[in-house]
Amino acid sequence: MNILLLGSSGLIGAAVLAQLQQQGHRVCAPTSAECDLLRPTTWSPYLQQVDAIVNCVGLMSDDAVRMHTLQCEAPQALYQQAAAQGLRYVLQVSAAGADVDAKQVFLRSKGQLDAWLLSSGLKVGIVRPSLVFSPQGRSSKLFVRMAKLPHLCLPQAGQTPIQPVALNDVVAGCVQMLDTIQHGVVHAVGGEVVSLAEYVQLLRHYAWQQAPAHIHALPIGMTKAAAVLLQTVSGGLVSVDSVDMLLESRLVSVAEFAQLLGKRPQTPAQFLQAAYAQGGV
Template structure:
């Protein structure tokens, strides 16, 4: 079967892509970047822009089935719920109807139902409702929390579990019913067969609901750690903090995510079992079968430290720029600039231009704006500062405060963030 897979570079999409290949299907990968896996064809697409059915019609030639696995947990930049979850999928589904595609599978979300309140759930439900009205052989899968290798949310939960105190929202008893990625993929593959259910909305959940506290303790067990003391955070305080921190954070959590957690994320598993003929594995079994590797334990321990490293570097650049512009004696700054060969009008231009650039780079780092470019620019500036001072003021190498030598670990820290950013989803 020739299958068009949207979101082929995402967590769910990558696992689906490998499984489809293993089953002998021809995959037409549709995403912003090449998935890096074999495929019959790669079609660049952007759900933020491909919002008309005409954008999709040429991509559906000779396609037998379509799987839409595009989704984001929080909005960033041009990645908005309305376009990615609603407008582009509706355009795709309309094109599928025009091309008489034999099978359309929509990966939605548990909670995208009549009780939906958040923009995330509402945007998913609108696309689901539109698909349900099309004259297609459709199936809407609504997975709960999906965990497994490569999941950003799994990295978050492992990072939370690695903390010395287990943070809980309220009493920590919110129900969650996570499903392993292998079980979700198995369900999707089954949905491509002629014996699969049709024109249904099926909740994809694990065998039983767990409390959020039990869920985090399970991740600690996976990491090989003993149960830690818990720290309860009132829901209102956690949600307010998430709103304040959202512009500066790249974590897959915001105020809406906490609202969805507070609502609960559970459903009966029996409809899933009847539809696909198997019972999903329980969380306890999955972590016993595959304990965390040393690299995964290290990654969990570093999860929040990466965020602190970025914020501390942003603070350093902003503070340096403001100090140079407003608080450090101008005469002393001019004296240093004179030592490197500047004079006259060049002195204030160099001083305030450098201060402005330092501040802007720090703000860009704080606000997650084009991080790789910003980090490379900062590395280049630190190298340039170090070379100029080494040539013009070599005695600074012997200064007890280390104005040059301190650049070395800062350069390495920036390069580490640069590499980390390249691996980010």
């Protein structure tokens, strides 16, 4: 199968590329300059004799128009042209909470593309990862740095339930969907639900070998005010939208993802213990 991989410089995209290459797939992974989704003339040459497209492109930005174009309008046009040239399959890496009516542009644009794909007549697999952990991930590094603090102020005292998932489980799920040409939506979540506070405490234990931190409740208004101040210095990782997405996260069953993997995905304690087995950060 000839595979065109978009977004190979990102955390998930790079890991998917490495796994596909290791398995001997023929993968073309142009850079965003070589295949710019906002410039159709750059991606047209890459669609010749492509059997499958894997799209790992994602953008958290305060530029709502650019985000919607990159995550919805441009991929639609690319898929339509590729379909006319014999495209067999699309693997779309979406996001947990993606929905056509989501209030955040990031999730709304992802949800709109998902909905379009599912009604397009194309064979399509959609993976919606929860909060992804990798020692190399930008968001994971932010959580790890935060976990080092002995006192932590968290919205709702950190009681929000979340389903963190290991990067290698997400990649394994993506590759399995591609190998089996599986159609439909799969939520990639970890093997155990934990609260935000519990997750931070686990990070503190495994990454820093420290006793539990003291958790304090931070009012939602103050949390969002802090997010506004931190948006620039965090490179967009922390924003009002990212706070809302965390607090509004919905729990889903792990059964479907476990079936795809052929095993239960790792729990936070399992993947953090494996990541920091050599003694922490």
